[in-house]
Amino acid sequence: MTEATREPGGPRLAATAPVVAALRRRFNRSTLRGDLIAALVVTALMVPQSLGYAALAGAPVQAGLYALPLALGVYAFVGSSPQLIVGPVSTVSVLTGSIVASHGAKSPEEALALVAALAVVSGLILIVAGLLRLGWVADFLSKPIVTGFVFGLSILVVLGEIPTLLGLPRGSGNVIDRVSGIAGHLDEIQLRNAAVGAVALAVLFLGPRINKVVPWGLMVVIGGLVIARFVDFPAAGIAEIGKVPGGLPGLAVPDLSAAEMGGLLTSAAALAMVGLAETLSASRLFAAQNGYHIDANREFIGTGAANVAAGLSGGIGVGGSLSKTAAADNSGGRSPLTSLATMGFVIVVVLFFAPSLGALPRVVLAAVVVHAVWPLMDLNSIRRYKRIRRNDFVGSMAALVGVLALGTLYGLLAAIAQSILGLIYRSSRIEVDVLGKVREEKAAWGSVDRNPKNRTVSGILVLRLTKPVFWVNAAAAVDLITTEIESEPGTDAVIINLEATNQLDTTSADALAELIRHLHRHGIDVHLVRVIHGTRNVLEASGVHEILGPGHMWRTISQGVRAAKRARKARKEAEAPANP
Incomplete structure (x- = not known):
């Protein structure tokens, strides 16, 4: 009716x-x-x-x-x-x-x-x-x-x-x-x-x-x-x-x-x-x-x-x-x-x-x-x-x-x-949390600073941006991510949680692209997780998706960590014949 x-x-x-x-x-x-x-x-x-x-x-x-x-x-x-x-x-x-x-x-x-x-x-x-x-x-x-x-x-x-x-x-x-x-x-x-x-x-x-x-x-x-x-x-x-x-x-x-x-x-x-x-x-x-x-x-x-x-x-x-x-x-x-x-x-x-x-x-x-x-x-x-x-x-x-x-x-x-x-000032004060696996939880990840019992993964750094990334705070976000990586020697993969970002702009997408290139040059694999649809569209339109490479964007943190582990194992196996 x-x-x-x-x-x-x-x-x-x-x-x-x-x-x-x-x-x-x-x-x-x-x-x-x-x-x-x-x-x-x-x-x-x-x-x-x-x-x-x-x-x-x-x-x-x-x-x-x-x-x-x-x-x-x-x-x-x-x-x-x-x-x-x-x-x-x-x-x-x-x-x-x-x-x-x-x-x-x-x-x-x-x-x-x-x-x-x-x-x-x-x-x-x-x-x-x-x-x-x-x-x-x-x-x-x-x-x-x-x-x-x-x-x-x-x-x-x-x-x-x-x-x-x-x-x-x-x-x-x-x-x-x-x-x-x-x-x-x-x-x-x-x-x-x-x-x-x-x-x-x-x-x-x-x-x-x-x-x-x-x-x-x-x-x-x-x-x-x-x-x-x-x-x-x-x-x-x-x-x-x-x-x-x-x-x-x-x-x-x-x-x-x-x-x-x-x-x-x-x-x-x-x-x-x-x-x-x-x-x-x-x-x-x-x-x-x-x-x-x-x-x-x-x-x-x-x-x-x-x-x-x-x-x-x-x-x-x-x-x-x-x-x-x-x-x-x-x-x-x-x-x-x-x-x-x-x-x-x-x-x-x-x-x-x-x-x-x-x-x-x-x-x-x-x-x-x-x-x-x-x-x-x-x-x-x-x-x-x-x-x-x-x-x-x-x-x-x-x-x-x-x-x-x-x-x-x-x-x-x-x-x-x-x-x-x-509002602009608060939006620009972006922070980066290091995440660890929550004990006795199947797929939950939480801040290590707030709960030191959360378990990190050796060689894989899981990071969460606490606020949306946009043109004002993009440079600050890149600096914070770089600082966290430098404070963890031996890191060979980074998982970046983008769930707080519902859309990117050209400035922030370009900053993210440059960060990925920089990490790749230093042999660090990069995976993006919990990427919202609007953000994914900008990543594809700006070419960041191509720089990231196939198989490096995931729905959950656990999927990204497993992918990083597989990629690390594959690299070691590929390097093994050259270094018997």
Whole structure:
């Protein structure tokens, strides 16, 4: 039975209406109740957070709301995860804000055009990368690097929001400038403003300890709006958000020239990579928990399309949200209907309640922002990296310090460069193990250094290369093999185990050919064992197979050792008449 015949409506539906057939696969009516409940929960979390993330991105607060409807709907149809909730997320918003600040937007309108353009350009980059099947590229942005990068960004965000919490003028510049700016104006703290901020922070941080189910962010926003009906915040020296337009935005290309859009390519590429790292981590986590598969290339396309949709709607960039997806999963959300229902609820908020958000005190929004990024300063993970492996700790700290010292974009690029250099360095540190026959095992060979009881064979040196041989470490591998042979006088045959090498390149193949010629000139026979198919093809294409000679490539070490013994016996028999 084919896949088409299992579809509701049979093969005719799949053939004549593939879109309808696909929808019936993705949207399961049996999960409708759980999906709707999950959508209500997600909306309660998403609306106040989106306002805060817009502020993080340096854009008017409505940009956070505008990003939601189309992004949610587009990803529901295009993305590979049936559960992932996309929307403004902390990492993307923080990096967007840094980029906006570096471009020096002079007005809210200019900032709005800039964040929308960043969303569109980063989305197009992701779509192209997905179509080119570059999903593997995302793996270069390791978890330790993302942790350190986000930690550094979060420090910058908190430092940026402290002046708003205290009623001081907002600072700018690097970490030292911001800290000194705050310290230099401590005598100007507005006590009423600081008191409102302290209450908002207390509710946000202490509320979950009382009840984790209550959407405390929404409660703080609603509380601030209710109090604003009875208290004149501006008269008390507490600034409000200001006018928030009502209604849905129209679709439009961001108001930037082609040259300005092109100038955003580097920044948008970094934004795309950071957002994708968060998206893939969330989607893979819930795929593993609920037993389905995620296609990285399709995630590129789905996340990219969601960003393009958000940008054309006048919104900030989006990504897959771990916290909101977790909330949806815990509430019973199992299909893309959760995203579509959330889209509907958000549209209602934008149409009927957006203008009332203008009375919200800015200090309350600053508290929401600080609460959103606080968990991202993850000391426990950094301690864990240090405990597990030094290289992971170094990578995370390089990203953290890089962001603080060099800024977001160059800090990220420096961390990625450090990761790639570390990978190349570790790959180049190849080692050679001398192997011996494991006692009481029929065909097992193990390292002599780790277990001296493993028996070597007189005159035959069995060597194993511990890492893949390629152009960077080929010369080092040859030197190590030569050193081992020179340390064993009387060696007349060498068995080289190549199981760690899944393919060779021209440089490494030529180095191996020269080694074999050198050993042959000194009367040492060479056998290659456990040669993988791709490596064997390169050996044949490069001529190494001919230099090695027939009958010198084997599946197992034991076969190679037996062949070397036979060849040694044959040589002795051939030499016997000449030396009676």
